[in-house]
Amino acid sequence: MPGGRPHLFALLGATLALMPGMAISGSVDVRVTSAIPMPGAAIALPDLQDRTRQAPLPDVAPLKSGLDALAAGDSPRARGVRNALPAQSLDQHILAWAIALYGGDKVPSGDITAAAKMLPNWPGTVALRRNSERALYRENPAPDIVIRAFDGSQPQTFEGVMVLARAYVASGNIKAARSVLSPFWRTAILEARDEAALIKEFGSLIPATDHRFRMERMFYADRANSALRVAGLAGAQQLAEAWAAADKGDKNAPKLLKAVPAMQRSAGYFFAQAEYLRKQEDFAGAAAIVMQAPTDRDALVDPDAWWVERRVLSRELVDEGDMKTAYKIVATHAAESAANAADAEFHAGWYALRGLNDPKTAASHFARIADLAQGPMTLSRAYYWLGRAAEVGGPGNAKDYFARAAAYGTTFYGQLAAERVGRQALNIAYPSPSAADRQNFAGREAVSAIKRLQEAGYDRYAETL
Numbered sequence: 001m002p003g004g005r006p007h008l009f010a011l012l013g014a015t016l017a018l019m020p021g022m023a024i025s026g027s028v029d030v031r032v033t034s035a036i037p038m039p040g041a042a043i044a045l046p047d048l049q050d051r052t053r054q055a056p057l058p059d060v061a062p063l064k065s066g067l068d069a070l071a072a073g074d075s076p077r078a079r080g081v082r083n084a085l086p087a088q089s090l091d092q093h094i095l096a097w098a099i100a101l102y103g104g105d106k107v108p109s110g111d112i113t114a115a116a117k118m119l120p121n122w123p124g125t126v127a128l129r130r131n132s133e134r135a136l137y138r139e140n141p142a143p144d145i146v147i148r149a150f151d152g153s154q155p156q157t158f159e160g161v162m163v164l165a166r167a168y169v170a171s172g173n174i175k176a177a178r179s180v181l182s183p184f185w186r187t188a189i190l191e192a193r194d195e196a197a198l199i200k201e202f203g204s205l206i207p208a209t210d211h212r213f214r215m216e217r218m219f220y221a222d223r224a225n226s227a228l229r230v231a232g233l234a235g236a237q238q239l240a241e242a243w244a245a246a247d248k249g250d251k252n253a254p255k256l257l258k259a260v261p262a263m264q265r266s267a268g269y270f271f272a273q274a275e276y277l278r279k280q281e282d283f284a285g286a287a288a289i290v291m292q293a294p295t296d297r298d299a300l301v302d303p304d305a306w307w308v309e310r311r312v313l314s315r316e317l318v319d320e321g322d323m324k325t326a327y328k329i330v331a332t333h334a335a336e337s338a339a340n341a342a343d344a345e346f347h348a349g350w351y352a353l354r355g356l357n358d359p360k361t362a363a364s365h366f367a368r369i370a371d372l373a374q375g376p377m378t379l380s381r382a383y384y385w386l387g388r389a390a391e392v393g394g395p396g397n398a399k400d401y402f403a404r405a406a407a408y409g410t411t412f413y414g415q416l417a418a419e420r421v422g423r424q425a426l427n428i429a430y431p432s433p434s435a436a437d438r439q440n441f442a443g444r445e446a447v448s449a450i451k452r453l454q455e456a457g458y459d460r461y462a463e464t465l
Contacts, residue, residue, distance in 0.1 A: 063091040064456040070098055071458075075106040093119055094449050098461055101127055109135035122446050123465055126156070133160030143167035155180065158194050165202060174205065182210045187217055195229055208235050213301060216268040219243050220305035239264040239272075246276035267294045267301065275309060283316045287325050295334045307335035307344055314347060323355030331365070342372045342382075349385060359394035376408035384413040387420070 066081030078099050085092035099107055100115035101124050112132045116125065136146060137159030146167035155161045161184045168177035181202055190198070203211075211234040218227035224244045231240035242256035250256075253276050260269060270293035277286035290310060297303045310329050317326040330351065333344040349365030352358045366389060369382035386394070387401030405417030409426040418426075433441070441447060446465050453462035 058086075058089075058091070060091075060452065060456050063095060063452065064458075066095045067098060067453075067456055067458050067461070070095075070102060073104070075099060075103040078103065079107075079111065090445065090448055090452060093122075093445065094452055097122055097124070097449070098458075100131060101464075102461075105134070105138060107131070107135065109139060119445075121444075122449075130157050130160075133157045133163070136160070137163040143170040147171065154183065158184075158188065158190060158198070162198065162201070165205075169202075169205075177202070177205060178207070181206050186210055186213045189221065189223070190226070192225065192229070195226060199230065199233070203233055206233075208233065212236055215240060216266065216301045219247065219268060220271070220302035222247070224248075236264045239266070239269060243268060243272040246272040249276065249279050267299045267306075270294075271306065271309065274313070278309075278313050278316065281316075283313060283320060284322070284325070286313055287317060287329055290329060291332070295332060297334050297336055300334060303334045303336040304340045307333050307340045311343070311347060314351070318351070318355070323351055327351040327356060338372045338374055339378075342369045342378050345369045345372070346381065346385070349389070353385075353389055353392075353394075359389040359392045363389040363394040363396070376414070377411050380405045380408040380411040380413040380417065384417045387417065 062081060062085060066078045066085075069075075069077040069081060078095065082092060082095040082099060085095065096111070096115040097119055100112045103111070109132050112128055112135055116128045116132070133155055134157060136149060137157075140163065143166075146163055150160075150164050155164050161180055165177045165180045168174070168180065181198075185198065185206055211230050215227045215230050215234040215236060218224070218230075219240075224247055228240050228244060231237045234240070238256075238260045242253065242260050245253040245256050253272075257269070257273055257276070270289055274286045274289040274293070277283075277289060290313065293306075294300060300306050310333055314326040314329045317323075317329065327348060330344055330347040333341070333348075335341040335344045345365045345368045349362040349369070352365065353362035363386055366382055366385040370379060370386070373379040373382060383401045383405035386396060387398045387405065390396045390398035390401055399421060402417040402420045405414055406421055406423055408414035409418060409423075409428060415426075450462045450465050453459070453465070
């Protein structure tokens with residue numbers, strides 16, 4: 001799902017402009033359920049110099065009383081305290097932020113959208129987006145208001161998907177409803193009641209291919225009940241029953257797997273077979289099945305789940321002394337995420353180096369880790385093992401690789417590498433913020449809010465800032 005800040009404010013800004021919300025600077029409180037379009041007033045924030053030159057803050061008692069009400073679950077009283085605080089004051093901003101984030105299902109969407117617009121640089125924007133979607137779902141405003149509120153962005157919650165899809169259906173735009181439902185339905189982890197509600201209202205609207213994708217994805221996520229719930233709509237009931245049996249280690253699994261029609265024998269069919277055989281400790285049989293499975297990522301549905309199965313199986317094969325097959329299993333991985341791909345390349349490299357005595361092949365895998373690296377831990381691991389491969393005949397100079405790994409001195413492999421090149425001390429550059437940096441940081445309103453929350457005795461809220 002898209003989670004970027006532009007889409008957040010597309011939703012929040014649109015709902016604030018289109019629907020009545022809270023009046024931060026007054027006592028008027030009109031809920032969105034009245035569905036009367038009303039433009040939101042622009043809110044001017046003081047500039048940095050004004051904030052850093054503010055007079056001493058007032059007594060913390062009013063802020064504390066509002067936070068106490070919020071903590072006690074009395075959102076209406078907390079909102080009343082918020083409205084009584086001086087307009088645009090730090091304490092009002094703090095309480096508006098806390099109510100929007102932690103006020104639960106008694107907070108109108110207008111409050112949340114107003115808080116988000118008023119505090120664009122505060123932490124919690126993703127949570128505000130989610131809370132706003134849930135509030136819209138509860139309020140269920142007119143379809144045109146919902147559609148304009150999302151402004152073409154994809155919902156990030158179950159409630160957002162339901163209310164937007166419902167609005168599109170009510171407007172006669174079935175294609176748009178599918179464009180909201182399908183991407184979410186394919187992978188979302190949901191409670192049983194939410195799955196049942198979505199299937200009841202929109203099950204016939206979602207294409208069978210998306211139901212099938214979800215079924216397999218849920219099996220890969222070890223959510224067999226979720227998978228079985230959608231198996232009929234997916235047109236793969238026999239595969240689902242066989243897969244569920246294999247997952248449980250049921251003795252009838254081989255018979256059920258054999259009865260699965262050819263048209264249902266996707267990559268998931270091979271996964272179910274391999275998983276069952278591995279659990280029965282037939283590791284050679286499981287390896288043979290894995291080597292027959294597709295390697296195309298789209299066909300695998302969840303390439304990272306396949307990598308986990310390959311890794312577990314390869315270690316069993318190593319324990320049995322079959323390093324050659326273990327290497328083949330991991331070297332032909334199709335892991336999708338960078339972290340899992342790096343893990344797969346490490347396993348392949350380690351098996352090649354230690355089990356097959358092939359430092360050249362090992363180095364090719366370790367080099368791929370460096371290409372996939374996203375941080376010092378992965379880079380130091382890659383260069384360290386390239387050095388170890390070079391020590392026993394692999395390409396490159398071992399000391400050069402160790403020196404590159406040692407540059408990441410705060411990591412485990414960086415320290416191992418430093419020891420190999422004779423470094424006795426860590427070369428750590430400590431941050432040295434300038435006076436201007438410190439002043440700019442201290443002048444941020446959210447930083448001032450941390451101190452104020454601590455003063456009010458609400459460290460748990462301060463920690464989220």
